[in-house]
Amino acid sequence: MPELNSEKKALLGILAGALLILSLLSPDSFLTVGTFQGMAFQLPELGLLSMAMMVAMLTGGINLSIISTANISAISAALILSRFVNPDVPASGDAGYLFLALVAAVLVAAFVGLFNGFLIAILDIPPILATLGSMKLLQGLAFIVTKGYVISGMPAGIVYIGNGSLAGIPFPLILLLVFAVLLSIYLKHTPAGFTTFLMGSNPIATRFSGVSNEKTIILTYLVSGLFSGAAGIVMMSRFNSAKAGYGESYLLVTVLACVLGGIKSEGGFGDVAGLMLSLVILQVLSSGLNLLGISSFLTLALWGAIMIAVMLMQFFFSRKQRIV
Amino acid sequence: MEIALRKLARYTETYLVIIIAFLSILIAAKNPSFLTLENMFDLLKSYSFFGVMSIGVLMVLISGGIDISFAAVATVAEYLVALFMMRIGGNIFSAFAVAALVGSVLGYINGLLVNRFRIPPIIATIATMNAYYGLLIFATGGKWIYDLPIWFSDFAEIQLFTIHTANDSTYGLSIITMIWFAVMVAGILILRFTMLGRSIYAIGGDRKSALRVGLNVRRAEEFVYSFMGLLAGIAGVIQALLVQTVAPNSIVGKELNIIAAVVLGGASLTGGKGSVFGAFLGLVLLAIVKNGMTLMAIPPVWYEFFVGCVILLSVGITSYKGKLEKRRTATILVKA
Amino acid sequence: MMSAGRLEEQARGQHGNRIVVVQLLVRMGYRMVDDFLVMEKISKQYAGVKALDAVDFSIAAGEIHCLAGTNGSGKSTLIKIISGVEQPDAGGAVSIEGARKSGYSAIDSIGYGIEVIYQDLSLFHNLTVAENIALSSMISSRRKFFAPGEYTRIAADAMNLIGIDLPLDANVGRLSVSEQQLVAICRALTGELKLLIMDEPTTALTKKEVDRLLGVVLDLKGRGISTLFVSHKLQEVMQVADRVTILRDGQKIGCHPAAELDSRKIEYMMTGTNFEYSGRAPAVSxxxxxxxxxxxxxxxxxxxxxxxxxxxxxxxxxxxxxxxxxxxxxxxxxxxxxxxxxxxxxxxxxxxxxxxxxxxxxIAYVPENRLTQGLVMPQSVEKNALVTVIERLRSKSGFLDHRRAAALVKELVRRLRIKVPSVSSPVATLSGGNQQKVVLAKWIATKPELLIxxxxxxxxxxxxxxxxxxxxxxxxxxxxxxxxxxxxxxxxxxxxxxxxxxxxxxxxxxxxxxxxxxxxxxxxxxxxx
Missing domain, CATH: 3.40.50.300 (P-loop containing nucleotide triphosphate hydrolases)
Structure with a gap:
């Protein structure tokens, strides 16, 4: 169990409050297995994307290309699948092609990550511009290869990734937890993860300590790319299709999830546990409000309000700290 | 002569002009209709919407900030103005006034969050973008508005001068373009000849020093975000003038393109650098890439791809040059 | 009897001897009658710590005054109060040119003729020399617009005053440090300058540049402008100073004519002890x-x-x-x-x-600038101490060996006697000495053979x-x-x-x-x- 600092306690408090209020407001529909199962299926894609955003933010950067990376990975896999596998023939879900498609998706995601890392670490382009550029590039590429059409009809093996259950637990949730543990291990138990935080706070000092900032940055965006790719596969499975422009509204929600989860936008601080907590809060709120029949746009506005509230709290908290 | 050339070589604008000239010749060689006055007037009119906002973005970037919310602000202003015109009426001036007011207020809120509460601008404006846009669609249901007043569509047709072509059609310089040009002139005046303008550069260069020498940082920062909002409001009306319908989802999503155009024009995300002329050229570059593609019959799906390439190439070259420069002069010694 | 002003004039005429003459004036007991600034019982408390404790302080018109003290002695707090950046706690009084002032702002202080040149000079590297120089007077004139070329005129005038010549339309970022310092002085001169405060002005200058700076300061003195040097290295400025005020731990230790002091006395007053070197390391064969x-x-x-x-x-x-x-x-x-x-x-x-x-x-290198190059201030002591050796702290599986890391940090903290509440405290919360020990610790961890x-x-x-x-x-x-x-x-x-x-x-x-x-x-x- 990770240590509980005041920030996490506050998050747990918010979560408890949200659960309580939503249960009181709609006891019949909110407190059902179905609701929570629904959340468990929806959470993972946003969770994976948020982790991709988080690693970049830890270094003081940002990755605007996560969604387009997810899409281009999914499209790569979908192109292979649509060429070789016929979803209408159950036996055609040949494991070999499935594997090939997934490997292609991972390779594409890794390549995009390395490309971003090269732009930022070697060419010295500010992360926001580098990833904005690669976002446009990938969006364009996705449109070019798909001509704007949907590639749909996935074999059963792919559909299972986003929709199946293992021992009653939604498979995508398992996937999310596995990736969360992986990221946590990367950040806490590898030298690269260790230097990520230090470099995020002061890249000059790490350079003067013989740390290769370039290597750390490239690794960071590689990880970010891989997590985006994983999100792409889950999205492809849940939508049973791949298309340029899927999930673009997620981009800003991932930033919100990170900010709420205690990942400092100036870099150097934050952990996976905080992010997971904030993701659960966001999911509970959005599912709950949806059940209450509240417009998804009001929810969107609420995200903005929450984000401002969190930042204001941090502002007043840090000011209080300075005075006392 | 040589000195003058060397001086020119220091400006991003010089390279942009060269690239634009080169591209223009290339496109015109394939399709002569590119370099016609008609096409130019048309481009200038349709890019007025982006152009007006780019000046606001420019000032925010020079001050060392960033604003992601302006497209949402433009949408809100556009929608409220449309409602205002339908319910209350008024004329074109009141329409612009209402839009400017709405935009300024929303922009001022950004300024408050950034200046008073020290929220990183990107976080603050992502938040307000969601809040503004979400509330608007929630409150209005996202319905499109078609029945705009006649005087409104009439205004959009005004041309400063009109040229008759041989086959009896006409074209001319639209009044909408003139609004953009007026905003550019205002931008130049503010940035170059007012204390406020120089303060914006100074704050972007070194915020701490600006506070120390007694510059009114609060006023300047609140101004850039409010002015961004004001211009977004005006741009909202321009968008309505151009398409004569108000669709709440037509603007949002374009913000990063405009920021990219301004950055192409030499503005730096770290602040303190940028010019109105540069922002104009950045926008022109993106415009002729898109227009040229159409004229050269390249499928439109390639557009985003080209934009990405243009951004990465231009920013990549300047960044890498900067890095080499740093390495050569060995300025490892960092100022305390 | 010759008036002090005339004497000054003469002194300035004889370029080489002016330092001597000024010192002579001080020894003769010559004291400017008008105090430009008088501060009484100034206290300032931050977070329960007394940065200044009932300090009396004054600067005469045309005086060159030194403010000496170690880091944390309250020097910078006192400057912030003089320049209106901070307000003193209740109970103190500040008067400028005989008039009582209460709660004035940084902009007000510029109006009173007080200008501060901070150690980092507070210049704008993206603006030109002319703009940097003219900026202050533009602000204080409270005008909203200006004609093109107006600031070049202001800047040229200011440079003429002290007889220097810098390219007006060059970006300040392209100048050398000493040229930048002159720009900062010119900027201060554009207003009705009466008191120039310079924070650690000589640390970044060569000997020749220091001499040029002192020449400029003497020049200002001749115009009746006071200068306050704030420094912990006083050797260079002592030769032109009139009086020296020494602060220690937020208290005023004394204010003495410069002629009565030498660096050893000042050091004693600044630190309360004379630093003794405890002998050399044994000779090497x-x-x-x-x-x-x-x-x-x-x-x-x-x-x-x-x-x-x-x-x-x-x-x-x-x-x-x-x-x-x-x-x-x-x-x-x-x-x-x-x-x-x-x-x-x-x-x-x-x-x-x-x-x-x-x-x-x-090879290990403890850099010049502890704050930016040496340490990652917001991060923990533990992380800072391990950054150089993190690659060596892998276990067989390739992951970090946290037990070995913790043991190493503990050993380093013990060996260097780093005083720290917990190894997970941010380095920023430590004293300067303990921070430097953390820098040493992270290099000792690499087991170096040569320590730079x-x-x-x-x-x-x-x-x-x-x-x-x-x-x-x-x-x-x-x-x-x-x-x-x-x-x-x-x-x-x-x-x-x-x-x-x-x-x-x-x-x-x-x-x-x-x-x-x-x-x-x-x-x-x-x-x-």
């Missing part, structure tokens, strides 16, 4: 040299550097700023690739192309300074070679076996420290600078 540098050169940085360091030897390098000493250190550390020449450790040539390769060969220290005791209190010196000697006794770069001649003279003097990129003299008086080293620096 001849051995194979650890580091050998032959004809190392880099254009614009250093030229033809040849020297060696034996195991267990402490070699000092001193010289003015800009003498190339830091550039040389960075070159050995692999962060400033030289053009030609060779350097080797234990006879094997060094690669010098990256810090990593130098670290691998047993660049200004290791700058801005550190006396007790920590002594502890760091002891530690350096301890390391040398264990057989480490130490290269100690310092401004402070007494530090290299008392701590090192050998002292090298650098000037304009070359080694100009070498002394066996034990048999050379400090004054001789000092003279050698001044001669060659």
């Amino acid at each position: 001849d051995a194979e040299p650890l580091l050998e540098v032959v004809a190392l050169s880099k254009k614009g940085n250093f030229k033809d550097i040849t020297f060696s360091v034996l195991p267990g030897e402490i070699v000092g390098i001193t010289g003015m700023l800009g003498s190339g000493r830091t550039e040389l250190a960075l070159a050995l550390f692999g962060m400033n690739m030289p053009d030609s020449g060779k350097a080797s450790m234990r006879g094997v040539p060094l690669d010098l192309r990256s810090a990593r390769s130098s670290i691998r060969r047993g 220290l660049d200004g290791p005791t700058v801005g550190i209190d006396i007790a920590a300074k002594g502890a760091i010196h002891e530690f350096i000697k301890e390391l040398a006794a264990e057989g480490l070679g130490v290269l100690l770069i310092s401004d402070e001649v007494s530090e290299v003279a008392n701590l090192c076996h050998r002292v090298l003097v650098m000037s304009r990129g070359r080694i100009t003299a070498e002394f066996p420290a034990e048999s050379t008086p400090e004054s001789e080293i000092l003279k050698s620096i001044e001669l060659t600078a």
Whole structure:
């Protein structure tokens, strides 16, 4: 169990409050297995994307290309699948092609990550511009290869990734937890993860300590790319299709999830546990409000309000700290 | 002569002009209709919407900030103005006034969050973008508005001068373009000849020093975000003038393109650098890439791809040059 | 009797003698009657800590006053109050030109004729010289618009006042530090300047540049403008100063005519004790040299550097700023690739192309700037101490061995006696001395053979300074070679076996420290600078 600092306690408090209020407001529909199962299926894609955003933010950067990376990975896999596998023939879900498609998706995601890392670490382009550029590039590429059409009809093996259950637990949730543990291990138990935080706070000092900032940055965006790719596969499975422009509204929600989860936008601080907590809060709120029949746009506005509230709290908290 | 050339070589604008000239010749060689006055007037009119906002973005970037919310602000202003015109009426001036007011207020809120509460601008404006846009669609249901007043569509047709072509059609310089040009002139005046303008550069260069020498940082920062909002409001009306319908989802999503155009024009995300002329050229570059593609019959799906390439190439070259420069002069010694 | 003003005039006329004459004036008991600024019982409390405790302070019109004190003595707080950046706590009184002022702002203070030149100069590197100079007067005129070319006129006028000539339309970022300082002074001159406050003005200047600066200050004095120098290194400015006020721990220790003080007395008052060097490390016997540098050169940085360091030897390098000493250190550390020449450790040539390769060969470098280069301030002591060795702390599985890491940190904290509530506290919460110990700790962790220290005791209190010196000697006794770069001649003279003097990129003299008086080293620096 990770240590509980005041920030996490506050998050747990918010979560408890949200659960309580939503249960009181709609006891019949909110407190059902179905609701929570629904959340468990929806959470993972946003969770994976948020982790991709988080690693970049830890270094003081940002990755605007996560969604387009997810899409281009999914499209790569979908192109292979649509060429070789016929979803209408159950036996055609040949494991070999499935594997090939997934490997292609991972390779594409890794390549995009390395490309971003090269732009930022070697060419010295500010992360926001580098990833904005690669976002446009990938969006364009996705449109070019798909001509704007949907590639749909996935074999059963792919559909299972986003929709199946293992021992009653939604498979995508398992996937999310596995990736969360992986990221946590990367950040806490590898030298690269260790230097990520230090470099995020002061890249000059790490350079003067013989740390290769370039290597750390490239690794960071590689990880970010891989997590985006994983999100792409889950999205492809849940939508049973791949298309340029899927999930673009997620981009800003991932930033919100990170900010709420205690990942400092100036870099150097934050952990996976905080992010997971904030993701659960966001999911509970959005599912709950949806059940209450509240417009998804009001929810969107609420995200903005929450984000401002969190930042204001941090502002007043840090000011209080300075005075006392 | 040589000195003058060397001086020119220091400006991003010089390279942009060269690239634009080169591209223009290339496109015109394939399709002569590119370099016609008609096409130019048309481009200038349709890019007025982006152009007006780019000046606001420019000032925010020079001050060392960033604003992601302006497209949402433009949408809100556009929608409220449309409602205002339908319910209350008024004329074109009141329409612009209402839009400017709405935009300024929303922009001022950004300024408050950034200046008073020290929220990183990107976080603050992502938040307000969601809040503004979400509330608007929630409150209005996202319905499109078609029945705009006649005087409104009439205004959009005004041309400063009109040229008759041989086959009896006409074209001319639209009044909408003139609004953009007026905003550019205002931008130049503010940035170059007012204390406020120089303060914006100074704050972007070194915020701490600006506070120390007694510059009114609060006023300047609140101004850039409010002015961004004001211009977004005006741009909202321009968008309505151009398409004569108000669709709440037509603007949002374009913000990063405009920021990219301004950055192409030499503005730096770290602040303190940028010019109105540069922002104009950045926008022109993106415009002729898109227009040229159409004229050269390249499928439109390639557009985003080209934009990405243009951004990465231009920013990549300047960044890498900067890095080499740093390495050569060995300025490892960092100022305390 | 000749009026003081006329005497001044005469003094200024005779360029070479003016310093002497001014000192004479002070000795004659000549005191300007009008006090420009009087502060009484000024206190300021931050977070329960008294930064200033009932301090009385005054500056006469036309006076050159020094404010001396160690880091944390309250100097900077006092300046902030004078310049209106901070307000004093209730109970104190400030009057300017005889009028009582309460709660004035930074902009008000500019209106009163008070200008501060901070150590970082607060210039805008993206603006031109003319704009930087004209900015203040533009602000105080409270005008909204100005004509093009207006600021070039203001700037040219200000430069004429003190007879300097800088390119008006060049970006300030392209000027040298001393030129930038002149820009800052010109900026201060554009208003009705009455008091110029300069924070650590000489630390970044060469000897010649310091002299030029003092000339300008004397010039201002002739115009009746007061100057307040704030410094912990007073040698240079003492020759022109009238009075010196000393602060320690937020309290005023005294205010004395400069003529009655010398640096030893000031140091005593600043620290409450006279720093004693506790003897030298034992002499080293001849051995194979650890580091050998032959004809190392880099254009614009250093030229033809040849020297060696034996195991267990402490070699000092001193010289003015800009003498190339830091550039040389960075070159050995692999962060400033030289053009030609060779350097080797234990006879094997060094690669010098990256810090990593130098670290691998047993070189450690404690940088000049602790805050930006040495430490990651917001992060924990533990993380800072481990950053250099994190790659070596893998277990067999490839993951970090946290138990070994924790043991190492514990050992380092114990060995260096770092006072820290917990190893997970941010470094920013430690005192300067303990921060520097963390920097040392992270390099000791690499088990280096050669330790390069660049200004290791700058801005550190006396007790920590002594502890760091002891530690350096301890390391040398264990057989480490130490290269100690310092401004402070007494530090290299008392701590090192050998002292090298650098000037304009070359080694100009070498002394066996034990048999050379400090004054001789000092003279050698001044001669060659």
